[in-house]
Amino acid sequence: MNLIQPEWGWKKPASHVDTLRSNHLSKYDVSNTNAHTFRTHTCNELRVSDVDKDVVLCGWLQYQRINTFVVLRDGYGQVQIVLPQDRNDLKDILNDVPLESVLQIKGTVAKRPEDQIKKNIPTGEIEVIASDVTVLNKADVNIPFLIRNYNKAKEDLRLKHRYLDFRFPEMQHNLRFRSQFLMKVRDFLINQRDFVEVETPTLFKQTPGGAREFIVPTHEKNEYYSLVQSPQQLKQLLMVGSVDRYFQVARCYRDESTRPDRQPEFTQLDIELSFTTRDSIVSLIEHLLCHCLNIPLREFPRVSYQDAMNLYGTDKPDLRYECKITNLNHFRSSQSDTTPVDTDFTFSSLTLSKAADQFSNKTLAEYQDLAKKSYSGTKITAIKIQEDSSWRSKLTKILPDLNWEEFNKEGNVKQDDVLVVAWGKRAHVLSLLGAIRVQHHRSITSLLNSQPLDFNNPHSFNICWIVDFPLFLPLEDQTNGAIESAHHPFTLPHPEDEHLLLTKPLEVRGLHYDLVLNGNEIGGGSIRIHNSELQEQILRLLNIETSSLQHMIQAFKYGCPPHGGIALGIDRLMSILCRTPTIRDVIAFPKGFGGKDHLSGAPCDIAKEDKDYYHLR
Amino acid sequence: MNLIQPEWGWKKPASHVDTLRSNHLSKYDVSNTNAHTFRTHTCNELRVSDVDKDVVLCGWLQYQRINTFVVLRDGYGQVQIVLPQDRNDLKDILNDVPLESVLQIKGTVAKRPEDQIKKNIPTGEIEVIASDVTVLNKADVNIPFLIRNYNKAKEDLRLKHRYLDFRFPEMQHNLRFRSQFLMKVRDFLINQRDFVEVETPTLFKQTPGGAREFIVPTHEKNEYYSLVQSPQQLKQLLMVGSVDRYFQVARCYRDESTRPDRQPEFTQLDIELSFTTRDSIVSLIEHLLCHCLNIPLREFPRVSYQDAMNLYGTDKPDLRYECKITNLNHFRSSQSDTTPVDTDFTFSSLTLSKAADQFSNKTLAEYQDLAKKSYSGTKITAIKIQEDSSWRSKLTKILPDLNWEEFNKEGNVKQDDVLVVAWGKRAHVLSLLGAIRVQHHRSITSLLNSQPLDFNNPHSFNICWIVDFPLFLPLEDQTNGAIESAHHPFTLPHPEDEHLLLTKPLEVRGLHYDLVLNGNEIGGGSIRIHNSELQEQILRLLNIETSSLQHMIQAFKYGCPPHGGIALGIDRLMSILCRTPTIRDVIAFPKGFGGKDHLSGAPCDIAKEDKDYYHLR
The missing domain is CATH 2.40.50.140 (Nucleic acid-binding proteins)
Structure with missing residues (x-):
């Protein structure tokens, strides 16, 4: 040489x-x-x-x-x-x-x-x-909008000239904050917790079930990639491969152009680790967020799914304000124990504190409209708690068996409150009252959202875990008993409930947890199935072709460790932390309504030769 | 409240x-x-x-x-x-x-x-x-391959069961090294240089010219996104928006399934800043890489494009070994100054040091085959420098006018060297000798590639900048004077050459620079055009519809700062630093030949209803 x-x-x-x-x-x-x-x-x-x-x-x-x-x-x-x-x-x-x-x-x-x-x-x-x-x-004399103290341009115009929009201090702050926040995330996970950031592919195979995935055609006929809706399968395969502490700031894709405030591509902080437990992951995320927000370590409260539904009518309750649903069912049956009760039929109430003055007939009509449109078969009325006792007779008209002593103890109503009472199918009654709870507090929350976040004030920053989700939900609009995953088909059934899988699947809880901040779901995860037979059983219950996930089932046979993880929605989290009205304000180049990119004009038509090359019509 | x-x-x-x-x-x-x-x-x-x-x-x-x-x-x-x-x-x-x-x-x-x-x-x-x-x-008894000291499985099998492959120490090292390296990149750029990491969209509009881009159909007829081949336009728009120090570890896409060793998606470290110069960016990257490699700050040598082509027959020369091309043209004309010389016709030689023993007639035949196949019209011969002077007469046969005194001074030939002489069209002669230069050193480089990297030994780690590229290259297989960008249409012409744009475009240099490591292009960038009129002029010269880049031209009119940047190919860089034979060994889930994902089977067929939804044939 x-x-x-x-x-x-x-x-x-x-x-x-x-x-x-x-x-x-x-x-x-x-x-x-x-x-x-x-x-x-x-x-x-x-x-x-x-x-x-x-x-x-x-x-x-x-x-x-x-x-x-x-x-x-x-x-x-x-x-x-x-x-x-x-x-x-x-x-x-x-x-x-x-x-x-x-x-x-x-x-x-x-x-x-x-x-x-x-x-x-x-x-x-x-x-x-x-x-x-x-x-x-030299700039052009005619500029679409100028950079003044307050950005008055319509959003479509702002998105079309995003480079002008960036010049406002708010957008500068949002982009810089996001970068700094993700740097802190990486500092914590890599330097303080020995995680490995792994880039996983976005061109992959279609996932059965779940959201609609974008399709990417290739030059070969009938050969398509799919853009991943999350790195779920890939991170689980990393676990099988003993890459046991994984995270990624991952680009994900969902084709939901028809839904408002959704982005076709979005960012999630994706985490997975092996030899772990639900509590360990909960603790990891508490450490992570407190580190990134520069606040002392604290535990986030946990609410069971059942409590969340029963008390707030939703699995992502905004707990910055009180206001709970009261179940009135037992008042109905208290004096007629022998009559069989339809357990699915429910009387519930929501107490709107000091709302008597502002609550008009129009308000009630709106809520009744909402019930009719979205929660069929549900009846609703509102009763103002006033000095005279006329409201009592109104309530007794609905619930003739009401035990007043008990009601006074439980109902928590005071002078000038409004009692909203709803009855019908249990799930509908709860969801309706949950929606009214949010609707009624809209002016308070928009005031709160405009004020600086105070991490020590639960009326400003209120975070909690929702745990003990059901593993399955009845498939919407199906009466044949068909079910779907509440989370996704890889979630491990609660070991205490596994014996109910075949007999009462809807009663099986899953080891799934959601993180909810100020009424927004900002993350969710689960302990995963690591046994190939259990995985196959779950897929069969869900009516998903096992062949479509053969690579996962096979991987689980070759030494798959117990593992679990979580994904946090970075866009939503940034939006809350930056106090922006929409997630578009924390994304550099978001799409507008219907997935339109106002800047470049995409999506748009392409040349015929490209269509031919990719076999597009 | x-x-x-x-x-x-x-x-x-x-x-x-x-x-x-x-x-x-x-x-x-x-x-x-x-x-x-x-x-x-x-x-x-x-x-x-x-x-x-x-x-x-x-x-x-x-x-x-x-x-x-x-x-x-x-x-x-x-x-x-x-x-x-x-x-x-x-x-x-x-x-x-x-x-x-x-x-x-x-x-x-x-x-x-x-x-x-x-x-x-x-x-x-x-x-x-x-x-x-x-x-x-419990694992299955029949496992596709076991985790032994040395991974003997064929690559397709390794990719199919990537989770088993991950269990080998080499893959563990590569993934962890990559994560640590990118953490250092972020630490340097964010903490030491105040850069902002901005996530830019991958669903965007097709870029005219350049590589083939994947198309993503939407539910709407004739409305398509394109997967970005790089965030080039978006990062320039950030500059227009005064987000003046941007970087991103960016996922990029190119549909090059027909080319070997290419991935449909790959990662580049994408950097752009405003109010900067070529030398400033060169210096930034030198600081960045020395920081990430833990070596004292050093300047990387610079080679002009012309020198690289003339001396090594390529714009990405492997400088770990000497061996240069010698131009023999002036020997041809020295004794016949009056004869007009075809400037495009070139005689050049390459001296293969101490190669006489190993260089057989078969070797020459191979090179002659190469010339015939890939560099039409180029002739080539090889002359062994031996004790007797027979080689001199061989050379004089090709170059009757050879001035022996001068040749001895310049030719740098010694006993037992092989002189490869080629003549024909200049570009072809140089490229052919460049290819032979690489081919001849294949055994040395594969030995070097198997040894640990030594950053202080230029035979192990040899990095350089290639500068002063031409702005345009003649469009391949076109004789009508059509040209294409050497880099991309946003590169600023060298200010000294701007006056030649209309008259002699091929003589205009661009402010473009490439970073070459051990014969691999690991990065490239340029100072960009910031003037909308100049941008339009360049697009017209390239025969690109200005309407397809109207959003860029318009943005440049509303206050665009001078700016420039660079992109480093992370997969290739990791592959060199981890000493792997292919970039697939530093990517968690790479695609195999033809873009096939052996693990999931993607790309594959999809349901008819999905095809109908997206108007696919």
């Missing part, structure tokens, strides 16, 4: 060309944010301590006044530039330059005159006396 | 159920790797200092001997378990348990007898005396 270090064909770059030049700013004390650029500071960086420094700033023309004062803005903030009286050359350069043009300004930092100090902006005590101004790129 | 902290419907988990129980191991001093599990240690963790500790281990049955010694393996390593002589109950449990079954073993750490100490494994000084053995999951 005759190996010699070759001589390099080095070519020194032409030094006079601006876009090629070396970083000539090393003489300045450049911070991290300015390294590898030709500016010395951002527009949010200069303070009184920088007075007399020579600086180079780059940014967008935010504002120009009496041909002397210029406000320069970048993604970090803004700074005032002053054109010296005698520098008509600089004034000429900036004359007629449209707002949002890109400028480079060299100058010297000076303290502002006392009467011009602005305490409300970080650079408000200084200004930069310009010595040199370069227009790096 | 009447908000009270609600009472929680807390349900204590059933404590006797193993999969539900709390992490009862807190009494042990559990390391990061074992937190949130029901083991105390991994199979690679116990040392002499742990003797007498009670431990709980989980893993796979690697080996069993004389019903006494059991080797337990997990993703971290292996450990020896001893079944005490008097514990027939434990021996019974393990009797007939197939290899690769999953076990939990409780026991006490003991020092091995001196004569049984194994110095070559980390746990070789201890063993665990078992007190309790649980079979967590």
Whole structure:
């Protein structure tokens, strides 16, 4: 072997060309944010301590006044530039330059005159006396919308010109917060918990059951990939492969263009580990979130699925406000024990505290409409608790057997409350009252959502686990006893209930847990099935072809450890933490209604030759 | 507002159920790797200092001997378990348990007898005396391949049972190394350089030109997304939006199923920043890689595109070995200055050092075949430099005008070298000699590739920048003067050459740079066009419909800063750093030949109703 270090064909770059030049700013004390650029500071960086420094700033023309004062803005903030009286050359350069043009300004930092100090902006005590101004790129005079204190543009226009939208401080904050948050997630999982981040493929095989998956055709006829709705199968296979502490900030896909506020692609923090338990995963996530939110470690309360349904009429209750459902069934049967009772028929009430004044006949009509439309067969009425006892007779009309003593103890009604009473099929009654509970508190929650989050105030930040879910739910609109997974077909049945699988499947609980924050499901997971026979049995119960998951069943036969995991919805979590009205505000380039990308126009038509290549009609 | 902290419907988990129980191991001093599990240690963790500790281990049955010694393996390593002589109950449990079954073993750490100490494994000084053995999951007796020191399974079988493949130490190392490397990347870019990681969409609009993009049909007729081949447009729009320091570990897609060793989805480290220069980005990447590789900061040498082509016949030269192309053209014209010379016709030679012995007539025939097949019109011969001067007459036959004095000075030939001489169209001659240069060194490079990387030895780790690329290349198989981008249509022309755009476009250099490591292109980037008029002009020159990129042109009009960036191919880089023969060994679930997923069977056929829904034929 005759190996010699070759001589390099080095070519020194032409030094006079601006876009090629070396970083000539090393003489300045450049911070991290300015390294590898030709500016010395951002527009949010200069303070009184920088007075007399020579600086180079780059940014967008935010504002120009009496041909002397210029406000320069970048993604970090803004700074005032002053054109010296005698520098008509600089004034000429900036004359007629449209707002949002890109400028480079060299100058010297000076303290502002006392009467011009602005305490409300970080650079408000200084200004930069310009010595040199370069227009790096002139903007068009007609810009779709300007960057003012408040973004008034309609959302479609904002999405079409997302690059303008990014210039608002809110979007800058959201994107930077998201990046920092995910960095903390990785720091915790990798550096403090020895997890391994593994990138799993998104082009995979269609998953039976579950959400509709996008199809990706190939050049070969009848050969299609599917875009994964989650890395579920792949992370379980990692466990089988003894990659026992996995996570991924994973891109997932679902074709739900018909549903509002859904994105065709979204991000989930996907976690799986082996040799673990439900409580261990619950604890891991509590450690993780408290670390990322910079709050002392705490346990999140747990609510059973049954309690959540019975008390709040939903499996993702917003617990920032009280207000519970009361079951009135036992009042009905108390005096007629011998009559057989239809267990599915339920009387329940919801107490709306101090609502008598605001609760009109129109409100009731709305709720009755809701009952008729979405919860067929459910009746509903509302009774105002007033000084006279007329409300008592109204209630007795519905529940003739009411035991007043007991009701007073349980019903928790006070003067000026409104008692909403509903009766009908149990599941419908609970869901209806759950919906009314949310509806009634809409004004309170939107007020709460507009205020800064306070992690120590349960009215501001209220997180809980929902546990002990049923493993199966009756398949909607089916009366033949068909069932579907409450979570997904890989969830392990509760060991205490496994014997009921064949006889009473709907009574089997699953080892599934959801994380609910302020009424939003932000995550869910389970302990998984690791036994191939049990997996096959569950698939048969669900009427899913085992052949479609043969690779999983086979893998479980070759040494599959007990394992479990969870996935957190990052978009929703960021939206709550950033206090945005929609998840679109925490996604750089979200799709609009119906999956439309207003920026590029996608989805759109393609060339005929491409259609032919992929066998598209 | 009447908000009270609600009472929680807390349900204590059933404590006797193993999969539900709390992490009862807190009494042990559990390391990061074992937190949130029901083991105390991994199979690679116990040392002499742990003797007498009670431990709980989980893993796979690697080996069993004389019903006494059991080797337990997990993703971290292996450990020896001893079944005490008097514990027939434990021996019974393990009797007939197939290899690769999953076990939990409780026991006490003991020092091995001196004569049984194994110095070559980390746990070789201890063993665990078992007190309790649980079979967590019995494996099938017939397993496709076992986990031995060396993985002998064919690749298709390895991919089909990837979960078995993961159990080999090499795959464990590759996945963990990749995760750690990307963590270092993020630590550097976020914590030391203030970059923001932004997730950009993968469902976007088709990019004109470039690689073939996968199409994703929607339910609407003639409305298709395209899977992005890179976040190029999106990151440039972030720059327009003053998100001025962006990076992303980005999933990218290309439909190149027909090319070997390509993955339909791959990962690139995508970086872009504003107000920067070529040298600044070069420096940023040097800082980044030296940080991630834990080596002192160094500058990577730069080679101009012209030098790379002239000296090595390729724009991604492997510089671990010397061996350059010598241009012999001037020898041809030296004695006949008056004859007009076809500048495209070239005589060049490549000196293969000390190759006379191994270079057979068969070797030459192979190279001549290569010339005929791939570089039409190119002639090639080889001359062995031997003691007698017969080789001189051979060379003079080809180049009658050869000036021997000059040739001796430049040709750099020595006794026992082989001089490969080629002549024909310049581009073909250079490419052919470049291919022969690589081919001839194949045995040396495969030896080098099998040895540990030494960052300080240029024969082991040789990285360089290729700069001053041409902006355009002639479109292959076109003689009408049509051109295509050497990089992509967003690359800024070299300011010195911009005046040649209309007259001599092929002479315009672009501000494009590639990073080449050991003969592999591991990254490439450029300073981008930020002026909408220049962008439109370039698109017109490339014959690309401006309407297809209207959103970019429009964005550039609303205040686009000067900017540039780079993308590094993470799969290739990991493959080189992990010394794997293919990138598939550093990807958890790669596709096999033709984009086939051997594990799940994708791509495959889908239900007729899905085809109808998406208008597929």
